[in-house]
Amino acid sequence: MSKESELITLLSQRTKAGTQSWEATAVDDEFVTVVADFSAFVRTAPSRDRDDPSPDVLFEVRDKEDRVILSIRNGDSDIGVGFPQLRALHEDARRSALKIDRALDAILKSLK
Amino acid sequence: MTAEAEIKTVNAKDTGRLRRAVLSSPSLMSTFGLSFDITTIAERTIRFQFTKSDWFPIAAALSPVPVFALLFALSVTRAATTEFMKENWGSSAGVWGLGVTFITLLVAQRAREAANAAKREARRRNLAEDLQDAHTKSQQVGLFIRDAKWDTVFLRAQEISSACSLVLKRWQDELTGNSRSQITLARDQAGSIARVAMAANRLPPSAQQILNISAAQRRMNELLSSELGESLRVIEGSQQANE
Numbered sequence: 001m002s003k004e005s006e007l008i009t010l011l012s013q014r015t016k017a018g019t020q021s022w023e024a025t026a027v028d029d030e031f032v033t034v035v036a037d038f039s040a041f042v043r044t045a046p047s048r049d050r051d052d053p054s055p056d057v058l059f060e061v062r063d064k065e066d067r068v069i070l071s072i073r074n075g076d077s078d079i080g081v082g083f084p085q086l087r088a089l090h091e092d093a094r095r096s097a098l099k100i101d102r103a104l105d106a107i108l109k110s111l112k
Numbered sequence: 113m114t115a116e117a118e119i120k121t122v123n124a125k126d127t128g129r130l131r132r133a134v135l136s137s138p139s140l141m142s143t144f145g146l147s148f149d150i151t152t153i154a155e156r157t158i159r160f161q162f163t164k165s166d167w168f169p170i171a172a173a174l175s176p177v178p179v180f181a182l183l184f185a186l187s188v189t190r191a192a193t194t195e196f197m198k199e200n201w202g203s204s205a206g207v208w209g210l211g212v213t214f215i216t217l218l219v220a221q222r223a224r225e226a227a228n229a230a231k232r233e234a235r236r237r238n239l240a241e242d243l244q245d246a247h248t249k250s251q252q253v254g255l256f257i258r259d260a261k262w263d264t265v266f267l268r269a270q271e272i273s274s275a276c277s278l279v280l281k282r283w284q285d286e287l288t289g290n291s292r293s294q295i296t297l298a299r300d301q302a303g304s305i306a307r308v309a310m311a312a313n314r315l316p317p318s319a320q321q322i323l324n325i326s327a328a329q330r331r332m333n334e335l336l337s338s339e340l341g342e343s344l345r346v347i348e349g350s351q352q353a354n355e
Contacts, residue, residue, distance in 0.1 A: 023297060025304035026328035028321065032300045034293040037280075039300050064280055064296075066273065066303060 002079040004070065008059065008089055011040060015092040022093040029055075031093035037064050042090045045073075057086040172215050176208055233350050239283045240343040246275040246298070247336040253305065254329050257322070262312040265325075269306035272332070273299050291342060294335050301332040 001009075011033070014020035022031040022042075030043035039062045044055040059081075061070040075083040095101060183193040197204065249272050256264045276299035280292060287295070308317065308325050317325070 023301075023331065024324070024327065025301060026308045026321075026325040027304045028324060030304065032297065032304075034296045034300075037292055037296060039296055041300075062300075064277070066277060066299065 002081070004072065004076070005080040005085070007061075008081055008085055011035075012085075012089050012092050015089075015096050018096075020096070022096040024097045029094075031090070031097045033093070038062065038069075042086070042093050044090060057083065057090050059086055059089065173212050176211075229350065229353075233347060235283070235286060236343060236347050236350070239279065239286055240340060240347060242275060242279050242282075243336060243340040243343055246272050246279070247333070247340050249275070250298075250302075250329065250333045250336050254326075254333065257326055257329055260316075262309045266306050266309035266313065269302045269309060272302040272336075273306060276302065291339055294339050298332050298335040298339070301328045301335070304328055305332070 011020060015022065015033075020033055020035070022033045024030070025032050025041075027043060030041060032039055032041050034040075041058075041060040041062070043058050045058055047053055047056050049056075056074050059070075059072045060068055063069050072079075072081055072086065075081045075086055180193070180197075183189045249268050253265055253268045253272070256262075256268060276295050279295055280287070280299070284292075305325055305328050308321060308328075311317075312321070312325075
């Protein structure tokens, strides 16, 4: 497993466990989290593939000087990062940023 | 009297009045002496006063004096004390000198600690000023978003992002891990606002995009307020500790 793939897997795991929180930014459908002075961004973008209208998923890591040090669009077979992995991370980030689980828990609690 | 002559008379009167005020008021002191024709800042006279920390070393250094004075004053011990001092004056002076040296070292150590604390506080103040500047700009971004001035939003957001990067780099040692994360998040929010504002300049943003950018601005403001508050709390804490 490459370091990039491991990073995305760990981010997903920690987000699901609730130990890594994400925040929505001013850009549509973009979420950010900070890990050890680095910022990880995940967002969707209009598809570049004419045959597949589903949006692309972009993952970026920026350093302290705000430089992009890692950028993956829709996965990269050379480093073992697939599109489903990125899409799952984006979904986890969205749930964390919008606090969907907490909202659902509150709604369910009030209904029971 | 011509207008020019009138101005000169008024200036001369003002200068004389200022000099008289400085001379008559014991609480005002100029840093330039008396031969001046420029306005100086009134400073409080610093009066020499002993503090608790000054009294301790002085009392410790002079502590043998009352003991010997008492021994010389009492007729019972006077002869023995005189004899002892005649034979051991060198040793006594040596012991006293050693004590004074030890106290001097102690005082110097305390002075160094106080100087370091003052330096840390000054650095914290500079950090608070940088954060205050970013916070003020963040509030201005809110106003410019309301007025849809996207050019200015873009510029201000870029400035905030740069200010946060500067704080992260310059105050690396002063900031805790949590503070670094908060400021990094504020910088990321500012960067995202700048990206949206740049695009909005060409194509007016949708209602949803305006909601997103407003939420990002509020979050950025919240993060910077929190860090500014934390920084001011540390300064006030160190001031109270010094008092």
